[in-house]
Amino acid sequence: MLKEIKTVFQIAIKTCLIVCLLFGSYQYLNRVFYNREVYRGETLHSLPENSLDVLVLGSSHAQYSFVPSFFYQETGLYSLVLGSACQPLEVSYEMLKEALKTQDPSVVILEVFTAMPLHYGCLADSCYVLAEYQMTGEEKYNTIGYLPEEKRSQYLNDFFTYHNDWKTMEDIDRLLPRNALKKYGLVTGDFGYVYQAADLPPVNWWYPLDNGDVEAVPLEEKDLDSLNKIYDLCQKEGINLYLYKTAIDGFDEENNAYLNGVWEWAKERNIPYTDFCTEADDMDYALCIQSDSAHAFINGAGLITQVLAERVQVSDSKHTEVPELTERYTANGNGYTMEYLAYEFNPYRILKRLASASGMIMIRYNSGEYFDDRLAEYLSKVIGKEFDPDSDLYLLMNEGRIIAESSEPFKETESGHTIEFTADDILFDGESTGCKGSFSIAYSYDSRFPVAHSFQISGNVWEIGYDYYTKQE
Amino acid sequence: MIIGDYFFQIPKELPKLEMLSFYYLIFIFGIFLLSRVFKARLRPFVLLAANLAFLYSFSLYHLLLLCELALAGYLCSLLLIYKKKKPFLFLSVIVILAVLCFFKFQGYFHISITIPLGLSYVTFKLISYYADVYSGKTQGTRNPVYFLDYVLFFPVITAGPINRFDPFYKTLKKPQSFDYRSAKNGGFQLMLGIFEKKVFCDYLSDVSSRALASGLGGMNTLLAVVLYSFIIYLDFDSISNMAIGSAKLLGFELPKNFNSPYLSASIREFWTKWHISLSTWFRDYVYIPLGGNRKGKFRQYLFIIIVFVLSGIWHGSTINFVLWGFLHGLLRIIEDLVFRPFSGIGGTGKKIIRPFGIALNFFLVTFLWLFFRYQTIGEVLTILKSILTFKPLSLAEIGMTINERYWLVVILFCVFVTDYLRSRFDMTETYAKLPFPLRWLGYALLIVVFLIFGVYGGSHAASDFIYQFF
Numbered sequence: 020m021l022k023e024i025k026t027v028f029q030i031a032i033k034t035c036l037i038v039c040l041l042f043g044s045y046q047y048l049n050r051v052f053y054n055r056e057v058y059r060g061e062t063l064h065s066l067p068e069n070s071l072d073v074l075v076l077g078s079s080h081a082q083y084s085f086v087p088s089f090f091y092q093e094t095g096l097y098s099l100v101l102g103s104a105c106q107p108l109e110v111s112y113e114m115l116k117e118a119l120k121t122q123d124p125s126v127v128i129l130e131v132f133t134a135m136p137l138h139y140g141c142l143a144d145s146c147y148v149l150a151e152y153q154m155t156g157e158e159k160y161n162t163i164g165y166l167p168e169e170k171r172s173q174y175l176n177d178f179f180t181y182h183n184d185w186k187t188m189e190d191i192d193r194l195l196p197r198n199a200l201k202k203y204g205l206v207t208g209d210f211g212y213v214y215q216a217a218d219l220p221p222v223n224w225w226y227p228l229d230n231g232d233v234e235a236v237p238l239e240e241k242d243l244d245s246l247n248k249i250y251d252l253c254q255k256e257g258i259n260l261y262l263y264k265t266a267i268d269g270f271d272e273e274n275n276a277y278l279n280g281v282w283e284w285a286k287e288r289n290i291p292y293t294d295f296c297t298e299a300d301d302m303d304y305a306l307c308i309q310s311d312s313a314h315a316f317i318n319g320a321g322l323i324t325q326v327l328a329e330r331v332q333v334s335d336s337k338h339t340e341v342p343e344l345t346e347r348y349t350a351n352g353n354g355y356t357m358e359y360l361a362y363e364f365n366p367y368r369i370l371k372r373l374a375s376a377s378g379m380i381m382i383r384y385n386s387g388e389y390f391d392d393r394l395a396e397y398l399s400k401v402i403g404k405e406f407d408p409d410s411d412l413y414l415l416m417n418e419g420r421i422i423a424e425s426s427e428p429f430k431e432t433e434s435g436h437t438i439e440f441t442a443d444d445i446l447f448d449g450e451s452t453g454c455k456g457s458f459s460i461a462y463s464y465d466s467r468f469p470v471a472h473s474f475q476i477s478g479n480v481w482e483i484g485y486d487y488y489t490k491q492e
Numbered sequence: 493m494i495i496g497d498y499f500f501q502i503p504k505e506l507p508k509l510e511m512l513s514f515y516y517l518i519f520i521f522g523i524f525l526l527s528r529v530f531k532a533r534l535r536p537f538v539l540l541a542a543n544l545a546f547l548y549s550f551s552l553y554h555l556l557l558l559c560e561l562a563l564a565g566y567l568c569s570l571l572l573i574y575k576k577k578k579p580f581l582f583l584s585v586i587v588i589l590a591v592l593c594f595f596k597f598q599g600y601f602h603i604s605i606t607i608p609l610g611l612s613y614v615t616f617k618l619i620s621y622y623a624d625v626y627s628g629k630t631q632g633t634r635n636p637v638y639f640l641d642y643v644l645f646f647p648v649i650t651a652g653p654i655n656r657f658d659p660f661y662k663t664l665k666k667p668q669s670f671d672y673r674s675a676k677n678g679g680f681q682l683m684l685g686i687f688e689k690k691v692f693c694d695y696l697s698d699v700s701s702r703a704l705a706s707g708l709g710g711m712n713t714l715l716a717v718v719l720y721s722f723i724i725y726l727d728f729d730s731i732s733n734m735a736i737g738s739a740k741l742l743g744f745e746l747p748k749n750f751n752s753p754y755l756s757a758s759i760r761e762f763w764t765k766w767h768i769s770l771s772t773w774f775r776d777y778v779y780i781p782l783g784g785n786r787k788g789k790f791r792q793y794l795f796i797i798i799v800f801v802l803s804g805i806w807h808g809s810t811i812n813f814v815l816w817g818f819l820h821g822l823l824r825i826i827e828d829l830v831f832r833p834f835s836g837i838g839g840t841g842k843k844i845i846r847p848f849g850i851a852l853n854f855f856l857v858t859f860l861w862l863f864f865r866y867q868t869i870g871e872v873l874t875i876l877k878s879i880l881t882f883k884p885l886s887l888a889e890i891g892m893t894i895n896e897r898y899w900l901v902v903i904l905f906c907v908f909v910t911d912y913l914r915s916r917f918d919m920t921e922t923y924a925k926l927p928f929p930l931r932w933l934g935y936a937l938l939i940v941v942f943l944i945f946g947v948y949g950g951s952h953a954a955s956d957f958i959y960q961f962f
Contacts, residue, residue, distance in 0.1 A: 026672050037935065044940050178943070185944050186893045 049178040062099060062210055063118060063153045070338045071122040073098035073331065075211070076111040076249075077130025078138065079145075080265045083314035084323045085128070087210035088351030092375035093328035097338050097348065100211025101153070102130065103146035105138050108245035110146045110162050115249060117158040119256060125333045126259045129249060132267070134242050134281045135274040209351055215309055217316035217362035233272050235279035246284060261331050262292035265323060266299045267313040293330060295323060302326075321359045321372060353378045353464040360462055360470040369460065369472055370397035377419045378464030381438060381445050381471075384412040385457045413440040436466065445471070509549040511650065511734050512689065519546070520647075520682070524675070524741045532667040539641045539664070539742070546646035550609050557608040561591060562643045565618045566636055572625045573632045581626045588618050597809050610649035612806065616773055617643055621657045623777050630658045638664060647738035651731045653749040653769035655739075663744050671743070677920045678740025684920075685733030687942055692903050693726035694947035699892065699900060706890045710883025713875060715890075720865055721858040722907060725754065728767065752915035754857070757849030758831070759824045762857060774799045793828075797821040807864070812872070816863035823856060899945065 073096055075085045081102040090098045101114040108131075115127060132138060150162035163171050238246070253260045262285050264278065278294070285292045295302075307319050315323060356376040363369055373380060380401065390408040399406040402414060402421065415422045415431050415438055423431045430439040439446040445454040445461050447469050452461045456473035463469035507515045523542045527535050547555040568584035592615045595607045621642070625632040633639050642660050696719050703716035732749035739746045753766040763771050779799045785792045797818065804817020834845075862872045887897050913919060923931065 023670075026670070029672070036932070037939075040932075040936055041939055044936070044943055048940070048943055179948075182944055182946075185899075186896050 045178060048182065063101065064121065064155075066097075066099070066122070066344070067339070067341050068121050069123045070097055070341055070344060071099055071118070071124045072096035072333055072338050073126045073128060074115070074118050074122065074124040075100040075102065075128045075130065076106075076114055077102045077128075078106045078132040079104045079213070079312070079314060080132045080267065081128075081130035082211060082213040083215050083312075084130070084265045084320045085327065086212045086317075086320050086324045086352075086355055088212070088348045088355060089321055089324040089372075089375070090328050091345075091348035092352040092377075093325060094333070096333055097341075097344060098210065101149070102211060103149045105133060106146040106149075107133050107138075107165065108242050108249070110150070110165065112245045112248045112252070113150070113154065113158045113162045115252060117154045119252070120155070123256075123337060124258060125335070125337060126261060126331050127249070127253055128261045128263060128327060128331060131262055131264050131278070131281050134238060134246070135277045136239075137274045210348070212320070212351075213314075214355070214358065215314050215316050215320070216358065217307060217318055233275040233279055235283040236276040238277060238280045238284065243284070246281070250288060250290070259332055260290050261327070262290060263323075263327065264292075264294050264296070265308070265313075265315055266295040266319070267308060291330065291332075293326065295326075298326070316362065317355065317358045318362045318368075321355075321363075322368070325371070349377060350465075352376060357462060357464050357467060357470050360472070364472070366394060366458075366472070366474055367397060370394065370401055373460070373462060374400040376462065376464075378417070378462055379433065379436075379438075379469070380414075380416040381440070381447075381452070381454075381459075381461040381463075381469065382412060382414040382416075383440055383445055383454055383459045386411050388457050390458070415440075434466065436463075445469075506545075506549050509546050509646075511731060512686065515549075517682075520738050520741060527742055528670060536635075536637045536641050536664055539645075540637050543641065543644040543646045543649075546649070547609065547644065553606065554609045558610070558614060558644060559640075561588070561608070561611075561614060562640055563636075564588075565614075565621075565643060566639050569618075569621060569625060569632055569639065570634065572622055573634065576626055576628075578626075581622055584622045585619055588615050591615070596806075599809065610651075613649060613652050613654055614643055616654045616770075617657075620654070620773060620777055623781075624657060630661070632657070633661060645739070645744075647735045647742070648746065651728070651735065652767075653732055653735065653746055654773050655744075655746050655769070660744060673924065674743070674745075675741055677924060678737045678742075680737070680923070681733050681740060681920055682737030683938075685730045685735075685737055687938060687946075688726055688733060689730035690946040690948060691942055692907065693723055693730055695899070695903060695945065696723050696726065698947065699890070699896070702892070703890050708883055708886060708889055709878040709881045711879075711885035712883065712890060713878040715885060717862065717875065717879070718858055721754070721854070721861055722904070724861060724864070725750070726907065752911040754854055755850055755911055755915055756853050757846050758853055759820060759827050759856065762853055763820075763824070770803070774803060778802060793825045796824055800824070810867050812863045812866060812868065815869070816860055819860055819863070823860075 073087075073090065075081050075087075075098060077100075079102065082100055085098075085100050087098040087100060090096060099118075101111075101118060103110075106114075111129060111133075118124070147163055147166055150159050154162060237243070250260060252258075262281065264281075282292060282294065284290075302322060307316050308314060309316060353376050356372055356378065359372055360369060363372070374397065382398075382402070386409050395406050395408050402416065403419070406412070411426045412424070413426070413428055414424045415433060417433055422433050423429060425440075428440040428442055430437065432438075436448050437446075439449070443455055445452045445459060447461070447463065450468070452459075452469050452471040454461055454471050454473045456475035458475075459471065459473040461469035461471035507513065509516045509519050519542075523538070526538050526542075530538050544555060544559075547558055565584075565588060568580070568587060571580050572584060592611060595605065595611055598605060621630075621632070624630040633642075638661060641664060642655075642657055645655070645660070648655055700716040700719040700723060703712045703719070706712060729750045736746045736749070747769060749767060749769050751765040751768065753762050756762040756765055779795055782795045782798065783791055784795065798821075800817040800821030801814055802817070804813040804815070804820075807813045807816070862875060863869075866872050866875065892900070910919070923934070926934070
């Protein structure tokens with residue numbers, strides 16, 4: 020009998036040991052095999068409490084169309100996109116609840132692509148990955164609860180999903196668990212924005228259909244329920260709600276009918292909204308989107324962000340200044356400005372963007388040719404003082420300050436670079452930037468070789484760029 | 493909100509007890525505990541209930557068909573027990589073979605009915621039982637519970653090994669005392685089987701598929717073909733280990749099904765180490781009854797060909813399987829004719845020749861697996877043509893990272909070393925005798941390696957065992 024008890028005891032102890040070994044190893048490995056790419060987006064809970072002014076929720080169209088760092092440069096407000104591919108509205112609601120645990124935004128901008136049946140054609144898995152990384156407690160479980168049962172457990176831990184990363188691991192130090200955020204600074208990533216490079220020269224511009232005539236239909240019950248919940252929560256928390264949809268139309272009347280259903284719902288509640296399909300014409304179709312995914316390119320995103328920055332009502336910024344955040348927003352904004360300029364040829368838009376950016380700006384202007392007033396006004400905003408179209412201008416700015424200015428060419432050293440203005444070019448460290456036209460502008464950030472645009476006026480038409488744009492904005 | 497719900501989903505219906513599923517592990521350990529809780533005389537009933545539940549988990553169809561077959565088999569066996577007449581034996585064998593042939597060759601009659609789970613193995617077991625009862629090697633049993641326990645024994649029903657009645661019956665009948673060491677070794681062997689499948693086999697399978705899918709040809713295709721040899725071995729060995737381990741947990745000792753087959757220096761030796769339970773079955777119930785080596789060389793060779801062709805037909809009804817069996821038989825005969833004069837070589841000479849024999853044998857077996865893997869001769873020729881382009885191996889183009897290449901080498905090295913050790917020692921017994929810290933260090937290492945390198949999670953869908961379909 021004693022022997023039997025001993026054996027049972029032995030089995031129990033060893034079983035416990037094996038379970039502990041398995042569980043312990045799993046827990047350890049779970050921390051090692053986080054997914055670095057997804058982790059980059061883990062910004063919500065790395066932000067200081069109550070630092071956000073604006074929260075953007077929505078699908079991948081939100082991720083690709085709203086640039087928080089541009090928004091910061093335009094408004095001085097901190098914002099964050101909590102979006103994911105095909106994120107259902109009910110998940111956006113859970114995301115909002117999650118965000119409100121630590122944040123107190125004044126505005127919630129909701130992108131409503133997933134209210135259209137069109138979104139059923141895409142994979143919605145990534146919102147569960149987002150849930151895995153950025154959500155906690157009930158919200159996390161609710162979100163994962165939308166998954167099929169057999170898939171749920173894999174989203175609750177990194178290791179199950181990402182253990183295959185051993186195939187591409189390069190550094191052995193990944194075997195030592197560490198907090199990536201601590202290593203890489205307070206905030207990583209782009210505050211939820213996903214960059215999409217444009218084509219050069221700009222093609223794949225999207226000409227949305229006019230959906231204004233399509234009669235609205237009642238929304239699906241779950242979508243309506245989620246919209247109501249989001250609205251109620253915003254009301255309760257004193258948050259302004261704003262809706263928008265990027266310049267992708269529903270492709271057919273049925274989808275557009277649902278979209279109009281959303282706008283009807285918004286009108287009933289006096290919720291402001293922007294449908295960039297209907298605005299696209301006014302914006303010269305510059306909201307160009309990628310032909311496969313219909314996501315906005317960087318320059319489309321820049322314009323959408325700019326429009327939203329102008330229209331969204333934020334009474335007062337509630338956030339406390341956080342130097343690390345400001346630095347990150349500014350750095351991202353300047354970096355993306357370079358990308359934006361690389362794909363932008365409209366001088367008005369170029370100047371409008373530069374008015375908010377704070378990298379190194381080089382301007383060379385030879386007077387004598389036509390220069391319209393609006394352009395002069397925009398240029399004045401860039402240089403921070405009145406611009407006189409009748410005088411030649413050679414100007415170097417950095418970090419928003421004028422470093423050197425003259426009506427004659429000059430040479431200056433700034434941030435370790437030599438900038439030389441000549442009568443027909445701007446040289447950056449001795450290399451031509453290609454600024455040959457009568458009005459040239461170059462922009463550099465983070466010591467990168469400048470993105471430059473040069474315009475020559477012939478009659479009343481800009482030879483480069485302007486003839487593509489019959490309208491100014 | 494119950495957090496545990498998300499870690500372990502309580503199934504709404506009885507889940508399929510596939511051997512790689514978590515549910516199977518729960519099932520087998522549950523039956524292990526139950527068989528210990530109940531008194532020895534109730535144990536056969538517990539086992540029968542487990543067998544029926546196992547089959548039912550796949551569907552009522554499988555359960556009913558196999559039960560019908562087993563009951564028909566039981567009636568035939570009673571006939572044989574009471575009257576050991578040859579016609580009864582033939583009748584019994586023909587009935588059971590007719591059922592097997594109907595399902596196996598239904599495609600020729602444009603019929604499509606799901607083959608009952610484990611039909612082949614049940615057929616083999618029934619035939620061996622009839623033959624043993626007829627020849628008096630075993631008394632058989634009149635007890636239907638014992639009979640059904642043997643025929644439907646769940647650990648081996650899907651992919652073998654083909655266990656014989658007598659040892660099973662003796663274990664079932666004897667009043668068991670709990671053997672801790674045997675149970676522990678069984679559990680370990682079961683886990684090793686899972687490890688072998690998920691860590692080694694599935695990874696090689698992935699690499700092989702990628703090498704073929706790359707369409708690069710040449711050495712890349714050769715790599716895929718060579719890896720297939722390892723895949724089929726590891727796949728079948730792993731399910732055999734799981735079956736043997738499961739049976740051991742329940743107190744039943746099953747014979748080894750593999751004994752380092754790729755370390756064989758000849759086809760003859762290979763077939764004494766590959767799928768041993770099938771080879772011995774064919775030897776005992778086909779080859780020897782036909783006359784074996786007692787009727788002269790010519791007939792012996794004819795019987796060898798018959799046995800191998802039958803083995804091929806059992807694996808599949810296409811011409812490639814027939815060819816696969818025939819070529820194995822042919823090689824076995826050629827080997828006998830060509831190498832018999834050298835059979836006297838021993839000592840150092842044998843040691844020098846043996847590695848060449850192993851390499852040649854591996855080459856031949858690997859080549860013949862092509863017939864096993866592909867449905868038509870045309871497909872085999874396409875693969876051979878692709879290899880003969882001699883394009884260099886390009887692991888980068890196959891999409892293998894540096895880490896994956898190292899891991900491939902580690903796996904092949906491990907397979908070779910463990911096979912060598914297995915051919916010399918009883919590995920589970922030897923491992924059990926290691927000092928406590930070493931053993932537990934080994935367990936920890938296996939767990940960590942399994943967690944990291946195992947092929948599971950994400951979008952991975954568990955692949956089936958190859959032999960499940962025979």
